[in-house]
Amino acid sequence: MSAPRKVALVTGATAGIGKASALALAKAGYDIVLAGRRLELLDAAAKECEAFGVKAIGVVTDVGNPDSVKGLFAKLKATFGRLDVLFNNAGIGAPAVPMDELSFEQWKAVVDTNLTGPFLCTQEAMRIMKAQTPQGGRIINNGSISAYAPRPFSAPYTATKHAISGLTKSTSLDGRAHNIACSQIDIGNAATEMTERMAKGVPQANGTMMVEPRMDVRHVAESIVHIANMPLDANVQFMTVMATKMPFVGRG
Numbered sequence: 137m138s139a140p141r142k143v144a145l146v147t148g149a150t151a152g153i154g155k156a157s158a159l160a161l162a163k164a165g166y167d168i169v170l171a172g173r174r175l176e177l178l179d180a181a182a183k184e185c186e187a188f189g190v191k192a193i194g195v196v197t198d199v200g201n202p203d204s205v206k207g208l209f210a211k212l213k214a215t216f217g218r219l220d221v222l223f224n225n226a227g228i229g230a231p232a233v234p235m236d237e238l239s240f241e242q243w244k245a246v247v248d249t250n251l252t253g254p255f256l257c258t259q260e261a262m263r264i265m266k267a268q269t270p271q272g273g274r275i276i277n278n279g280s281i282s283a284y285a286p287r288p289f290s291a292p293y294t295a296t297k298h299a300i301s302g303l304t305k306s307t308s309l310d311g312r313a314h315n316i317a318c319s320q321i322d323i324g325n326a327a328t329e330m331t332e333r334m335a336k337g338v339p340q341a342n343g344t345m346m347v348e349p350r351m352d353v354r355h356v357a358e359s360i361v362h363i364a365n366m367p368l369d370a371n372v373q374f375m376t377v378m379a380t381k382m383p384f385v386g387r388g
Contacts, residue, residue: 141190143216144364145169145208147199147257148226150177152328153278153356157223160357161364162188166221169212171197191216199226199253209260218268221364222261224254225278227296229330232289232339243292250296251303258307258318265316272315272368276360277304281324281376281384288339301374308373317371319363324378326353340383351379 144161148154149170162168162185170185170192172178178194185192195211198204212219227250230242258275265273279300286294300320307318325331327350337345356377363372378384 141165141167142220143167143169143212143218144221144223145171145212145219145257145261146223146225147171147197147253148278149194150174150181152330153323153326153353154223154225155181156328156353156357157225157360158185158192159188160354160361161221161223162186162190162192164361164365166190166364167216168192169208169216170194171199171208171226173198199257200248202256205253205256205260208257209264213264219261219264220273222257222273222275223278223360223364224257224275226250226253227278227293229290230292232287234289235291238292246292247296250293251299254300254303258303262307262311262314262316265311266314270315272317274364274366274368274371275307275311275316275318276363277307277318277320279304279320279322279374281322281378283320283322285384288341304374308371315368317366317368319372320374321356321359321363322374322376322378323356324376324384325350325382326356326377326379327351328353346383348383349379349381351377 144166146158149158150172167190168185182192182194195208197208280297282294283297283301304320334348337347359377
């Protein structure tokens, strides 16, 4: 009798890094739960995942809402009975304006999605992973190169990505006794809808505008699969995957 397929949950799974990662995990043999805001896109992405011969479901979710997150994990548990991998991917940014011009609502929207969301999903994942047999699982947080260095006019996004590093470390520590591993992947300039503006030029720290190189999003997705497939006695604590020539390393 063959072993049951592992189960992976990806948030923000209808486009970009989330969708690419969900498809890569499905291709690697994982049953998939896709979470996002738009039902029609979730259903379409689930069908693409099922083309690889796995089972996939889409669940409309607001990751910043505790009741919505509880509903997501209840659906996951009722459908699959366990969870092996959580990819906390959902994230948004705020308008690129000086921080004194940001509204409280714009700040709160980013914090709710980028920080509260991963915390709520991690809570629910840990509850399942602690109780299941075999015990344990893996949680992967989508950080950012912004977790190390900010872009101009990015206070909400940068602050939440720094906070994700703290959440990653705390999850690694608190999960240790329960065979739960936690990783953070910091991504720089993956070619998705969110980074299309980089082809036209984005603000730099010295006040200039510059076109920035991007990389194929499949390299991120392949990295997620690599981390997910590791045995739970080994972990990639932090990984940076970036466009080689983007202006991150160095000065000016």
